[in-house]
Amino acid sequence: MTEQNEARDADLTLVNEKKYLSFHLAEELYGLDILKVREIIGIQEVTKVPGADAYLIGVINLRGKVIPVADLRKRFGLSEREYDVRTCIVVVEITGEAGPVSMGIVVDAVDAVVNLRDDQVESPPTLSMVVSRDCIRGLGKFDDKVIILLDVEAVCSSEAETDELVDETS
Amino acid sequence: MSQERVGQILNDLAADVVMLEPGDLSGLGLLLNLIDELEKPDVSGGFEFLLPLAGKLRDAIVTIIYEEFSDPEKSLELLSGVVTNMQETFRSGPPANDLGAPPSESVVPSAESPAKSTSKPTSGADPVGHESSSRLSDELFVGVDFDQDQDLYQGFIAESNEHLDTIEENILNLEQDPENSEILNSIFRPFHTIKGVSGFMNLKQMNVIAHHLENLLDDARNLKFTLDGDATDLILDGVDFLKKMLEQLTVALGGGIPEAMPVNDFLNRTDNQHKILLGEGVAVTPESSTDILADVVDDFETAEDEEPVKVGEILVEEGAISKDDLEGALYEQSAFALADPGKPQKKVGEILVENRKTDPKTVDRAVNKQQQRKASGGVAIKVDTEKLDNLVDMVGELVIVQAMLRQDPDISALGTRKVTQNMGQLARITSSLQKVAMALRMVPIKQTFGKMIRLVRDLAKKTDKKIDLVMFGEETEIDKNMVDLIYDPMVHMIRNSADHGIETPAERKAAGKCETGTITLKAYHGGGNVIIEIVDDGRGLNVEKIHQKAIEKGLLIESDQPTDQELFNMILAPGFSTADKITDVSGRGVGMDVVKKAIEKLRGIIEIDSTSGHGSVVTIKVPLTLAIIDGMVVIVGDERYIIPTLNVIESLRPLKEQYHTVQGQGELIKVRESLLPLVRLHQVFDSAAQTVDPWEALVVVVEHESEKFCLLVDELVGKQEIVIKSLGERLKDLPGIAGGAIMGDGRVGLILDVAGLVEK
Numbered sequence: 001m002t003e004q005n006e007a008r009d010a011d012l013t014l015v016n017e018k019k020y021l022s023f024h025l026a027e028e029l030y031g032l033d034i035l036k037v038r039e040i041i042g043i044q045e046v047t048k049v050p051g052a053d054a055y056l057i058g059v060i061n062l063r064g065k066v067i068p069v070a071d072l073r074k075r076f077g078l079s080e081r082e083y084d085v086r087t088c089i090v091v092v093e094i095t096g097e098a099g100p101v102s103m104g105i106v107v108d109a110v111d112a113v114v115n116l117r118d119d120q121v122e123s124p125p126t127l128s129m130v131v132s133r134d135c136i137r138g139l140g141k142f143d144d145k146v147i148i149l150l151d152v153e154a155v156c157s158s159e160a161e162t163d164e165l166v167d168e169t170s
Numbered sequence: 171m172s173q174e175r176v177g178q179i180l181n182d183l184a185a186d187v188v189m190l191e192p193g194d195l196s197g198l199g200l201l202l203n204l205i206d207e208l209e210k211p212d213v214s215g216g217f218e219f220l221l222p223l224a225g226k227l228r229d230a231i232v233t234i235i236y237e238e239f240s241d242p243e244k245s246l247e248l249l250s251g252v253v254t255n256m257q258e259t260f261r262s263g264p265p266a267n268d269l270g271a272p273p274s275e276s277v278v279p280s281a282e283s284p285a286k287s288t289s290k291p292t293s294g295a296d297p298v299g300h301e302s303s304s305r306l307s308d309e310l311f312v313g314v315d316f317d318q319d320q321d322l323y324q325g326f327i328a329e330s331n332e333h334l335d336t337i338e339e340n341i342l343n344l345e346q347d348p349e350n351s352e353i354l355n356s357i358f359r360p361f362h363t364i365k366g367v368s369g370f371m372n373l374k375q376m377n378v379i380a381h382h383l384e385n386l387l388d389d390a391r392n393l394k395f396t397l398d399g400d401a402t403d404l405i406l407d408g409v410d411f412l413k414k415m416l417e418q419l420t421v422a423l424g425g426g427i428p429e430a431m432p433v434n435d436f437l438n439r440t441d442n443q444h445k446i447l448l449g450e451g452v453a454v455t456p457e458s459s460t461d462i463l464a465d466v467v468d469d470f471e472t473a474e475d476e477e478p479v480k481v482g483e484i485l486v487e488e489g490a491i492s493k494d495d496l497e498g499a500l501y502e503q504s505a506f507a508l509a510d511p512g513k514p515q516k517k518v519g520e521i522l523v524e525n526r527k528t529d530p531k532t533v534d535r536a537v538n539k540q541q542q543r544k545a546s547g548g549v550a551i552k553v554d555t556e557k558l559d560n561l562v563d564m565v566g567e568l569v570i571v572q573a574m575l576r577q578d579p580d581i582s583a584l585g586t587r588k589v590t591q592n593m594g595q596l597a598r599i600t601s602s603l604q605k606v607a608m609a610l611r612m613v614p615i616k617q618t619f620g621k622m623i624r625l626v627r628d629l630a631k632k633t634d635k636k637i638d639l640v641m642f643g644e645e646t647e648i649d650k651n652m653v654d655l656i657y658d659p660m661v662h663m664i665r666n667s668a669d670h671g672i673e674t675p676a677e678r679k680a681a682g683k684c685e686t687g688t689i690t691l692k693a694y695h696g697g698g699n700v701i702i703e704i705v706d707d708g709r710g711l712n713v714e715k716i717h718q719k720a721i722e723k724g725l726l727i728e729s730d731q732p733t734d735q736e737l738f739n740m741i742l743a744p745g746f747s748t749a750d751k752i753t754d755v756s757g758r759g760v761g762m763d764v765v766k767k768a769i770e771k772l773r774g775i776i777e778i779d780s781t782s783g784h785g786s787v788v789t790i791k792v793p794l795t796l797a798i799i800d801g802m803v804v805i806v807g808d809e810r811y812i813i814p815t816l817n818v819i820e821s822l823r824p825l826k827e828q829y830h831t832v833q834g835q836g837e838l839i840k841v842r843e844s845l846l847p848l849v850r851l852h853q854v855f856d857s858a859a860q861t862v863d864p865w866e867a868l869v870v871v872v873e874h875e876s877e878k879f880c881l882l883v884d885e886l887v888g889k890q891e892i893v894i895k896s897l898g899e900r901l902k903d904l905p906g907i908a909g910g911a912i913m914g915d916g917r918v919g920l921i922l923d924v925a926g927l928v929e930k
Contacts, residue, residue: 061567063567103898
């Protein structure tokens with residue numbers, strides 16, 4: 001028992017462990033660095049903003065602040081589907097020009113918070129994927145599942161930049 | 171040998187002072203021991219010039235030990251100032267020209283020092299009170315370590331600038347009322363603080379300058395001369411000089427190299443002026459020149475003197491004494507002070523008791539009351555604006571939720587008295603909370619007005635005119651951001667009034683007016699706006715000339731019959747005036763379009779009116795805050811948009827006959843004889859419109875920079891006040907969208923940017 005504990009402690013000191021929020025999108029499981037996640041709210045009515053990037057579906061009122069909302073399915077060019085009761089907006093905080101800014105990300109459903117050690121995370125495959133490679137930080141493996149870890153800053157960057165990225169990967 | 175020992179003691183002193191905390195009696199004891207050590211003849215041999223300072227230091231420490239000094243923190247600062255000064259004096263050697271005292275007498279001060287320092291410095295020698303041939307360097311802040319205590323220096327800069335502004339404002343007030351000792355004190359105190367703190371912060375040059383100016387004021391306070399004209403100029407120069415030094419300090423803090431400033435020149439000039447003011451040959455006090463803080467003890471006294479409400483006034487308020495009694499006592503007090511200026515002033519309370527006007531108990535109560543007021547009055551804290559904005563956001567949400575609750579059918583269905591009562595209470599509290607939250611950002615316009623006093627004074631001087639500035643409504647509150655933004659336009663307009671509006675005294679006399687011109691500044695609230703009027707009683711605008719010029723510039727054609735009002739506002743047109751300067755009347759146009767633009771940017775309006783020979787009135791109307799606008803809510807497709815009311819001319823449902831299509835120009839709507847282009851908002855914003863034919867929908871006629879056009883919308887919801895919210899940096903530069911607003915139902919509505927639509 002004690003030995004086990006010690007072994008685990010030793011493990012902890014050697015290997016970095018990080019927490020990720022996992023969520024479903026289309027058929028895949030994705031993960032976001034939990035430190036970037038501010039809160040999770042239910043889907044609500046979004047005000048369309050004409051002229052914005054297509055994947056930015058509009059703005060919502062988050063307790064008196066207006067924040068933009070991105071639809072990940074649109075962002076990654078996946079087939080669209082109706083929002084349902086499990087559809088959520090994950091509010092993340094990303095670095096803006098003048099300090100941190102909040103942004104909402106629409107996902108199919110939130111799953112859990114998972115712990116991943118560095119050695120459970122592999123660098124993303126070079127092969128083309130649906131998601132442009134620059135948005136992926138790595139692939140996490142646990143309990144026979146694969147979780148695609150997203151780089152939230154890249155996900156929320158403007159579409160013009162990612163178009164180039166898509167070109168490269170395809 | 172002795173030098174080392176003295177140096178050692180001074181270092182110990184410095185270290186101990188730094189460690190000292192308020193109420194630390196044993197620490198103070200240690201300091202006293204060190205001073206004893208220093209004062210031993212075998213130690214201080216050859217360093218007698220330090221002894222007066224040591225004496226002062228001892229007195230100061232004793233004061234702290236025995237009398238509970240009102241501000242312990244500050245007293246410690248002062249101690250450390252004295253010690254620093256001693257160290258400097260020690261390093262720089264004996265004063266080169268110990269004023270009035272030949273070197274051979276250097277022992278005398280040491281013998282005298284305890285006796286002298288217990289009382290206020292008496293009248294006598296050095297007129298200006300300080301080493302005139304100073305050893306100050308013109309290079310600023312040599313040897314000051316800015317890396318440490320960055321924050322401290324930043325704070326000092328901000329605070330000192332505030333102090334200097336206060337001084338500036340008050341000294342100009344004093345000019346109107348030179349005998350008012352209250353105002354004089356309010357100028358004296360900030361200098362005193364700057365002096366104290368700069369000494370503590372090792373900013374020697376600032377310290378000395380502030381000290382010289384303080385001395386000047388002190389003499390004015392002691393009625394040695396009246397502070398007016400030249401003396402005021404001198405103090406204002408000093409303020410400017412210190413401000414420049416603060417600028418250099420900012421440079422130095424940023425890692426730059428501060429420019430040298432003519433510190434010594436300035437000091438010499440000040441001293442000479444000071445001597446002239448005193449009148450040559452007047453006998454004045456011998457005050458040992460080296461001790462910058464010769465008046466440490468004085469410091470304690472002035473600090474205690476700061477009485478916001480006079481005891482006597484409280485007594486009168488309470489009806490314990492009559493006003494006459496008080497005046498009698500005050501008279502006695504000043505007579506007493508004149509007869510024996512060396513002695514500390516008697517308190518009004520004492521005199522009143524002596525004269526049996528009241529009893530000690532009552533006076534005691536009044537003093538207590540005074541202390542309470544001191545504690546409660548005017549306490550302010552600085553708060554990060556972001557926190558304020560957050561609060562306002564939250565309150566906005568609360569209002570929405572409250573409205574939702576009230577309209578909730580389930581809750582209404584309950585119908586019990588208690589629920590209704592509680593909901594009413596909630597509504598009341600929320601709405602007052604909202605008012606309070608909005609008011610937090612509001613500040614009186616006074617600070618902007620205050621700066622104008624100096625401006626007008628300088629302008630009058632420069633142009634050799636006599637100008638009075640009269641102000642009304644300084645208490646009018648306006649958004650903090652707005653206060654800063656209206657400053658420049660106001661300066662511009664006032665400069666115009668002083669420069670071109672007000673005539674020279676001779677001209678005024680010839681015109682049968684009072685030689686002194688008057689500029690009146692007024693501020694008041696009106697219809698959700700702040701209205702600022704700048705009125706002068708000068709010569710007014712020359713309608714003929716403006717008319718002529720407008721035709722020259724092609725703004726009017728010969729046949730036009732503009733009203734005077736229209737003509738006056740023409741001087742605001744871009745490029746109207748810049749060409750040839752009409753000295754006679756309307757050199758006034760210079761850069762007026764810039765003013766107009768600035769005001770329009772604030773969503774404000776500027777208007778000019780004038781009567782030839784009687785002056786002009788400039789009216790600036792700006793919203794109370796930049797954060798709130800009046801908007802017209804419209805529906806396009808299934809989205810709501812808000813059109814700023816400022817842009818809206820009218821809204822109408824056009825008849826089929828009013829609708830025209832013109833080859834190459836698209837769709838047009840004829841509104842009262844003019845054809846205006848039609849913009850289909852749903853096309854611009856790519857949404858499905860409910861109606862396609864303009865005669866079945868509505869059009870809103872909007873205007874931007876006198877360009878009018880019609881916006882096709884589906885529905886008009888109504889007019890509403892809305893709080894503007896940014897959409898964040900990802901969505902900030904979208905054409906046609908100025909921002910977002912949270913609507914009554916908690917959803918976001920988008921605010922249209924009419925200027926952006928024009929470009930589209």
